[in-house]
């Protein structure tokens with residue numbers, strides 16, 4: 001199973017990705033978590049992206065695309081994966097498909113967790129990552145609307161988009177996702 005989980009900050013995409021990872025026994029790959037870990041470790045990559053994250057901006061596509069290509073070639077990813085936070089621009093989505101084509105595989109579903117913006121903001125108020133300050137949060141929600149929501153069309157057109165009501169208890173969201181996957 002190869003799944004993409006999409007949603008705003010506070011949408012529960014991390015929670016659902018973890019649940020789906022356990023359910024299917026496949027790795028959960030969160031680009032946000034990877035970037036935050038790189039920042040915490042003060043690595044070269046971490047230094048490159050820390051300001052971008054703190055502002056709630058998106059990291060350059062080329063950097064993310066290279067990262068994901070390497071990650072998906074690791075042996076644990078050969079039988080499937082849950083991508084959390086990637087792709088989030090139309091360009092990233094296209095590049096992912098080109099890359100998967102070269103591996104003779106494809107995305108099964110892109111799961112879009114739908115929630116009202118005010119709910120995203122309320123939920124995120126209780127978090128404390130470096131990119132959870134109010135300005136960054138506002139910017140992340142703008143980026144979601146400007147870059148990620150238009151990308152949904154890419155998966156919808158290919159009949160691979162699952163729209164899920166994210167404004168429910170975590171187990172109910174999971175149930176709806178599994179029902180949608182069939």
Ligand code: ADP
Nearest residue numbers: 008009031032053057058059064085086088140
């Ligand atoms: P959110 O909780 O806002 O959905 P994530 O934890 O997925 O955020 O990502 C946190 C930050 O990491 C983003 O605001 C962005 O700066 C960066 N990031 C993560 N994934 C990507 C990506 N695919 N492309 C560009 N930037 C990314």
